[in-house]
Every structure is written in structure tokens, then in C-alpha cells.
Amino acid sequence: MGAKMFGARVPRLEDPRLLTGQGSYTDDFHLPGMLEAAFVRSPHSHARINGIDTSAALTHEGVVAVYTTADLPEHLRDTTVPFQVPNPAISQPFQQRLLEDREVCFAGEPIALVVADT
Amino acid sequence: MSDRRTISVTINGETFERNVETRLTLADFIRHECLLTGTHVGCEHGVCGACTILLNGQTARSCLMLAVQADGQEIKTVEGIAPNDQELHPLQQAFQDNHGLQCGFCTPGMLTTLLEFLENNPDPTEREVREAISGNLCRCTGYQGIVAAALDAAKRLQAGA
Numbered sequence: 714m715g716a717k718m719f720g721a722r723v724p725r726l727e728d729p730r731l732l733t734g735q736g737s738y739t740d741d742f743h744l745p746g747m748l749e750a751a752f753v754r755s756p757h758s759h760a761r762i763n764g765i766d767t768s769a770a771l772t773h774e775g776v777v778a779v780y781t782t783a784d785l786p787e788h789l790r791d792t793t794v795p796f797q798v799p800n801p802a803i804s805q806p807f808q809q810r811l812l813e814d815r816e817v818c819f820a821g822e823p824i825a826l827v828v829a830d831t
Numbered sequence: 832m833s834d835r836r837t838i839s840v841t842i843n844g845e846t847f848e849r850n851v852e853t854r855l856t857l858a859d860f861i862r863h864e865c866l867l868t869g870t871h872v873g874c875e876h877g878v879c880g881a882c883t884i885l886l887n888g889q890t891a892r893s894c895l896m897l898a899v900q901a902d903g904q905e906i907k908t909v910e911g912i913a914p915n916d917q918e919l920h921p922l923q924q925a926f927q928d929n930h931g932l933q934c935g936f937c938t939p940g941m942l943t944t945l946l947e948f949l950e951n952n953p954d955p956t957e958r959e960v961r962e963a964i965s966g967n968l969c970r971c972t973g974y975q976g977i978v979a980a981a982l983d984a985a986k987r988l989q990a991g992a
Contacts, residue, residue, distance in 0.1 A: 724927065731935030732923040734869015734909035738936065741868035 748777055753825040755817035762814055765825060775830035782814035838902035842867060843911030851898050857891075858882045860898035861908060869909040869939050873968070880967030883940035884908050890947045909939035912946065921987040922946060922980075931980030933971035940967045945981050953989055957982060 730736055767779040782790050793808035813822050839848045842865055849864045861870050861884070873879035875894050882893040885907040912920045919927065922945060932938045941964060948955070948963040955963070960981045961974075969977060 727935070728927040728932065729919060729923075731932055731938055732909075732919060732926055732942070733913050734867065734939055736869070736935050738868075738871070740872075741862075743866070 748828050749831055750826055750828050752823045753827060755813070755820055755822045755824060757817060758820045760817050762817065762824070765814060767825065770825075770827060773829075776827060777830070778828040780812070780826040780828070781824070782810070782812045785811060836899050836902070838899055840865075840898070840901045840904060840906060842906045843908060849898075853897065853899050855898045856894055857884070857896040857898045857901050858893035860901070861893060861906070864898070867908055867910055871936055871939055873936065878968070879937070880940040880944065880964075881937050883943045883967065885943050885947060888947070888950075890944055907943070907946075909942055912942055920946075922949065922984040925980040925984035925987060926977070929980035929983055930976040931973065932976070933973050937967055937969040937971075941969070941977055945984065949981070949985055949988060953985060955982070955985055 727736075765781050767781060770776055770779045789811055791810065793810050796807040796809055797803060799806060809818075809822065811823075812826065813824055817824070834853045835850055836853055837848065837850045839846055840860070841847075842861065847865045849860070851860060851864060855864075856875075858870060858872050858875075861867050862872065870884055870893060871881040872894055873881035877892045877895045880892070883890050884893045885891075886896075886901065887905050888907075913923060914920060922942060926932055926938070926942070931941070944964060944967055945960075948960075952959060952963075957978055960978050964974070964977060964981070
């Protein structure tokens with residue numbers, strides 16, 4: 714079987730599907746009961762967080778849950794993860810907490826996770 | 832408070848009537864309301880070209896248009912290019928034959944862009960093809976195959992294939 718493939722033009726089986734808009738990319742999936750998640754991110758480049766009030770968000774129609782640092786399992790609250798895939802070329806790897814609740818160090822740092830119908 | 836309007840848009844010959852928020856983009860309308868996920872959203876600000884659709888025969892970035900602006904208009908998306916379920920359009924066939932796609936994410940925008948281009952310029956030079964797709968990004972770096980596919984499609988279309 715292998716010998717037949719050498720030097721041969723092998724038509725890709727996925728092409729007709731991808732050429733007619735019938736592909737299935739991650740964002741194309743719609744499963745029954747599926748929820749959507751969105752991160753609340755810092756609008757400031759450097760700021761102290763004095764408090765997070767999720768009550769208004771929770772009363773919003775369609776919102777199922779709002780997660781902050783306090784909702785994480787205890788051992789994950791202060792765990793930091795690498796911002797980029799570790800690489801020797803990165804001399805000062807930046808580590809960040811999963812969700813920040815004390816001090817944000819860049820605009821866009823995740824603070825809360827909102828889960829809702831849409 | 833959300834501002835809503837009822838709109839009616841014809842996509843690939845089928846009319847979709849939906850009550851939508853006025854701030855909904857046309858791309859999200861096509862993907863989420865009409866469930867036509869062939870149109871892709873890459874950058875959401877008009878740079879990548881993946882969301883390109885044909886609005887009354889002319890290309891438009893569906894991420895830069897609001898759904899309400901398409902009320903009463905006629906749209907063609909990648910799902911509406913092939914003549915039927917069994918056959919591909921000559922442009923699509925040329926893409927397959929010339930390895931004009933790898934992951935397929937940019938493909939819907941490439942096809943819609945080239946469909947309009949080849950209609951206006953049935954016998955283009957390679958340079959003109961490259962200029963035509965200059966607003967469509969392919970991150971598999973497959974431009975060589977895409978350009979070859981476009982030139983091949985021009986020949987096929989002229990031959991009436």
C-alpha cells in the first residue's frame with residue numbers, strides 16, 4: 714500500500730468539506746445545553762483590586778455562574794502558570810495567577826469568568 | 832436595554848427572518864442566527880478577510896457590517912458557491928486540484944473574494960491575483976497554491992468548465 718503513495722498526487726479527503734463550508738471548527742460546535750464562557754479582564758495596565766462584586770452579574774438573565782479567585786480550589790488560588798510556553802529564549806518568564814484578585818499587572822489580565830447561555 | 836429589529840435577509844436563496852439586536856454583526860448573524868458556520872471570523876476587525884461574503888454580488892467583510900444593514904439584501908456565502916451537493920464550482924475544484932487550502936480557515940474568504948474578482952477580471956495575471964487576495968490572510972502560508980488555483984480557475988471558467 715505504501716509503495717503506491719510514493720511520488721503520487723494524493724487528493725485530500727477533507728477538501729470538499731472545507732471548500733463548501735461544511736468544516737467543523739471549535740467555534741462551530743453547538744451541543745444541547747452548551748454554555749458560553751467569557752473572561753472579565755483588567756481595563757488597567759497596573760492596579761490594585763480592592764474588591765470584586767459579582768452580585769449584579771449573577772442577576773443578569775442567562776448568567777449561570779461567575780467565578781473569581783475565591784471560587785477556585787484552595788491549592789489553585791495562588792498557583793501561577795507560565796504566560797507563554799517555556800523556552801530558553803525567554804530569559805524572564807512571566808508567571809500569572811489563574812484569576813487575579815489583588816493586583817493586576819497588565820491590561821487584559823483575567824479577573825473573573827462568567828458562564829452564561831449565550 | 833437592548834434595541835432590537837426584525838430583519839429579513841436572503842442567504843444562498845433562503846430567506847431568514849430574525850429579531851436581532853441592532854449591534855449584532857452580520858458575521859455573527861450568519862453564524863449564530865442562521866447557523867451557517869462556513870463563514871469564518873478570524874480577526875473581527877476587517878483585516879484577515881476570512882468573513883468575506885458577497886452582498887448583492889459584491890464582496891463585503893461581514894464582521895464590519897451590522898446584521899440590520901443587510902435587511903432586505905441578498906447574500907452569498909461559501910455554502911452557496913457549489914452548484915449542488917455533488918459537484919464543486921470550478922473555482923472550488925481548482926482549489927482542490929492546486930492545493931489551494933490546508934486548514935481551510937481562510938478558504939471561505941478566499942473563494943468569495945476570487946469569485947467576484949474573476950467575474951470582473953476573467954483573464955488575470957498572477958500579479959493581479961496576488962493584488963486581489965492581498966486583503967485575505969492565509970496562515971498556513973499557502974499563497975502559492977491559492978494563486979495557482981485562481982489562475983487555473985480563470986482558465987476553467989473561460990473554457991466554460
